[in-house]
Amino acid sequence: MPQFLSTTDPGFEAAFRAFLARKREVDEDVDAAVADIIADVRARGDRALIDLTARFDRVTLTSHTLRVPDAEIDALAARVPEAERKALTLAAERIRAYHDRQMPDDALWEDEAGVTLGWRWRPVAAAGLYVPGGTAAYPSSVLMNAIPAKVAGVGRLVVTVPAPGGVLNPLVMLACRIAGVDEIWRIGGAQAIAALAYGTESLAPVDVITGPGNAWVAAAKRRVFGHVGIDMIAGPSEILVIADRHNEPGWVALDLLSQAEHDPTAQAILLTDDPAFGRAVAATVELKLPGLPRRDIAAAAWRDFGAVIVTRSLGEAAQLADRIAPEHLELLVAEPEALAARISHAGAMFLGPWTPEAIGDYVAGPNHVLPTARTARFSSGLSVMPFLKRTTVTRLTPDAMARLGPAAEHLARAERLDAHGLSVRARLDALNLDAPA
Amino acid sequence: MPQFLSTTDPGFEAAFRAFLARKREVDEDVDAAVADIIADVRARGDRALIDLTARFDRVTLTSHTLRVPDAEIDALAARVPEAERKALTLAAERIRAYHDRQMPDDALWEDEAGVTLGWRWRPVAAAGLYVPGGTAAYPSSVLMNAIPAKVAGVGRLVVTVPAPGGVLNPLVMLACRIAGVDEIWRIGGAQAIAALAYGTESLAPVDVITGPGNAWVAAAKRRVFGHVGIDMIAGPSEILVIADRHNEPGWVALDLLSQAEHDPTAQAILLTDDPAFGRAVAATVELKLPGLPRRDIAAAAWRDFGAVIVTRSLGEAAQLADRIAPEHLELLVAEPEALAARISHAGAMFLGPWTPEAIGDYVAGPNHVLPTARTARFSSGLSVMPFLKRTTVTRLTPDAMARLGPAAEHLARAERLDAHGLSVRARLDALNLDAPA
Structure with missing residues (x-):
């Protein structure tokens, strides 16, 4: 059972503070090993990539097979069934249309002192996108990272994706094709990040690296930060739902579970002004859990990090939402725009009962790479901006x-x-x- | 003497690569000590700040004197002579006007599928600005960091500035007043960064930390990155001047020296298509050096990291400029706009002979906090953006x-x-x- 709190509890403030401060990420101490891997790739280039890939991914590569040839990409992509291809194409079109609107304008003006002032935006020359391997290879993430880079005008977009046991995911290959990825390399882990940041004999270095990854990838991104740009170090996924009693408990339960199923350290929170509704949603979650293939993951996340918090009013819920600064925020209330206006800190907002967060993961258009772990207080989801830089101009x-x-x-x-x-x-x-x- | 290169030299490419790869920053290994300081401030709060300030700044403070009272700020600011006050006010007005134009727009639209999409920008709730103490306390840097935060709408702007021996700089106090800083704390070093990031009993934590500092401050900013936002870790200053023969060698020499005087690891580079002009500028630098109060610093920087590179053409100079990706770029040529259009990577451009970089340090309007060490390949100068974050909206x-x-x-x-x-x-x-x- 998740945590049940009510703002009228005498100990609420202390309990809420403890809840906020709760650490969800496991610190894996891989930093020293990652430093060694980066040094190895810098020193031995392709040879290090080949050795490390043999060790970690059980694949024997040569300088000639590190990169996936176009024909292999196309053959894999061709295996994707028509329905998935259409869905991926629709998603890509919508993501592209949304990110097109983010492109900032150049400016140039002369002020009253006769000074010409302005700025110009230019894309980075090359970007690298890390794509996890195995079951965590999500084609939707490829689109969400690659399309903003291409919309920004990045000339060379490089994907690294480990191929454990030699296996590449056809949907990921198709997503790369649809998004306009220029190169795909079958390498992963800290060695892939090192190769992207510093280059090897065969892989030219990039300027910015984005994309999700495990503790090794995160540690490597931290280490190369400053030498290249990075987007963020994302933590486990989160959803906060604010819902009044007029919602269908089943919809809310599934929305909560759609984040809980990501990871045992994912977090799903319901804020409601009606205790009976809160209990009904929690009961429905328990009811739906056994039917999910990822029930063990979702149950652990819901039990360990889930919460139902009953507030005196929706306004009070908005105040708590700002303290939580959630990655995803669903506002399932009669006037979601009005409630949204009272909340400052959230990565993405989903307004009204017809906008489950899963729509945003795939086809709405806004980016699904979003700030976690309360970082929405100061940071934003992925956009075209990390792939652009501004030069100021004075004359x-x-x-x-x-x-x-x-x-x-x-x-x-x-x-x-x-x-x-x-x-x-x-x-x-x-x-x-x-x-x- | 600085390095002299010509693109027609047989060994040019190798020499230029070696020049680019040259490390200018000294790695001071303070990371372990900084980790201890941060842990101490998190554990002991004000008490740790008081102890560390006594040790590092030789000042005895109490919980009541950690913060500089308004009356003390005003008394110090009142000491600034009228001419400096006027100059600072003019600078602040121009910086504010420039950064006002950077404010991004919110957007909301309905697309052809009937989806309401958009985004909203909101300021962070609180920002911290680190100001170095002693001679490196530059009022211009206070304006360049504080004004974008206030333009972005940051409600609470906190300055930390060490007061070694108890001394605070009146110009810095005045700059804080002009920029609208809300709180000033007389603490510095890694302990100030820790207090800003995690808070103490008396100092409430902030969401974003900007501002320059020494190796301890830089290491602390790296460590708190992710818990709060940071702007960048800036390295030693740089200038690249592209000048044709129709320039006054004295002007170019002084422009180069204005960066060289910052730091013994600062870098000043001249690219010219005329070898005789290059020699004349170098000779003029030697002539002007002895007259500078900071001659030892400037001479070391010019000798160790300076360069005059003769190119076949201005177009070739533009290509080299992109490989250097300089912090500051002066284009002292007949058609600077046309040359600027051929260069992608630079923090700030200064066009034509009447725009010395020092104008940009103080009064032009664009920010003087700019990417160094080739990071203009992927990053931008300070702006309102680090003080804002975007929430995407879907319905x-x-x-x-x-x-x-x-x-x-x-x-x-x-x-x-x-x-x-x-x-x-x-x-x-x-x-x-x-x-x-």
């Missing part, structure tokens, strides 16, 4: 220099950076403007 | 569910996430839509 005329130069000279002096001041002074002298007293 | 009507639900159900099945599929199926059943075969 002064002699007249603008005459107007702004003296202030710059004063501040340079105050900061005791004389060459800064002199570089301005040289221009002011040419304009016959006196130095300040 | 389906029953009709939109009927149109999108089946594809989501297919993909959930393909990924073997049954509860995902069932949460969609529950809605489709209510619409009397059959399950797929």
Whole structure:
């Protein structure tokens, strides 16, 4: 059974704080091993990739088979049944349309001092996308990472995906094709991240690395952060549902379970202003659990990290939601827009009973790579932005220099950076403007 | 003497690669000590801050004097002479005007499938700005960090600044006042970063931490990254000047020196298509060095990391600039806009001879916190964005569910996430839509 709390309980604040502070991630101490793997790939390049892949994925590769040839990709992709192909194509179109709208504009203007100012956005030259292998190889994640990169204009998009036992997932290959991935390499783990960040003889390095992965991949992403850009280190998935009594308990129970089934450390929380409704949803979860293929995972997540919290009002639920700062937030209330306006911190919001979060995982269009573990307080889901960077632009005329130069000279002096001041002074002298007293 | 290279040298490519790969940062191994400090502040709160400040800054504080009272801030700020006050005010106005234009728009639309989609931007609730103490306490940096936070709408902006020997810089206090900083705490080092990230009894935690600092501060920012947002870990400053022969060598020499004087590991590079002009600039640098108060720093930087590279053409210079991906790029050529269009990777561009980089450090308006060490390949200068986060919004009507639900159900099945599929199926059943075969 999950935790049951009510904001009218005398000990609620302490219990809620303890609930918020609860650690869901297991610290696997792989950092030293990951450092060794990165050093090995930097030192021995392809040879290290081949050795590490033989050890971890039980696949024997050569410099020529590290990369998956186009013909192999196409042959695998061709095996995907028509219904899945159509669904994936629809998803890709919708994701592309949504992310197209995120593209920021360049700007250039002249201000009242005669200074031309602005900025320009340019894509990174190359991006790498880590795709987990085995059962966690989700084609939807390929689309969610690859399409924003391509919309941003990234010229070279590289996928690494481990092929344990030599097996590649046809749906993942098709998703790469649909999204416009340029290269696919059958490598995984920290060695793949190292190869993407530093390059090898055959794999040219990239500038940004995104995509989910296990503890080894996360530790490697942390280590290469700064040398290349990374998106985020995502934690276990979460859903917060705020629902009033007018909902179908079965729908809410399934929405909670759709996150719980991801991982034993996933978190599903219901906030409701009606205790009877809260009990009905919890009872329905128990009823539906045995029928799920992933029942053991979902039951563990629901038992260990799930919660039903009864609030005095929906407004109070909104306040708690901001303290939770959930990855996914469903607002199953009569006026979801009004409630949404009262909540600042959430990765993605799903409004009304006809918008289960699973729609957002696949076909709605917004990205499903979202901030977890309360990081929605300060960070955003994946978008075109990590694949773009801004260059600011400034141009002064002699007249603008005459107007702004003296202030710059004063501040340079105050900061005791004389060459800064002199570089301005040289221009002011040419304009016959006196130095300040 | 700095390095002299010419692209026509037979060994140029190897020499240029070695130059690019050269490490300028010293790895100070403070990580273990920083981990201890963070643990101490988390465990002992104010008491740890008081003890560590006594040890590192030789100042005895109490829980009541950790924070600088408003009266003390105002008294210090009042000491700033009128000319500096005016210059700082002008700088603040221009920085505010520039960053105002960066504010991203919210969006909400209904697409052809009847899905309401969009996103909302909200500021983080609280931000912390680290300001170094002593001579490195630059009021311009306070403006460059604090103003974007306030433009973004951050409600609570906290400055930490060490006061070695008890001394606070009046210009820094004035800059805080002008920028609208809400709290100032006289703490520094890793202990200040820990207090900002985790809070103490008297200092409430923040969501995002920005600002420059020494190796201890950088290591602490790395360690709290993920628990809070951070802007970047900045390295030593850099300037790349592309100049043709029609420039005044003295101006170019001073522009190069204005970066070299920052730090012995700063980097100043000149690319020119005219070898005689390159020699003239280098000679002028030597001539001007002895007159600078910071001559030892500037001379070391110029000698150890400076370079003059002669290219066959300005186009070739643009190609090299992209490989360098400089923090600051001056284009001192007849048609700087045309050359700028050929360069993708730079933190900030300064166009034409009347735009020395020092103008951008103080009063131009764009941010002077910029990506160093080739990270302009994938990252941008400071802006309002690190102080904002995006929440995506989705709302389906029953009709939109009927149109999108089946594809989501297919993909959930393909990924073997049954509860995902069932949460969609529950809605489709209510619409009397059959399950797929």
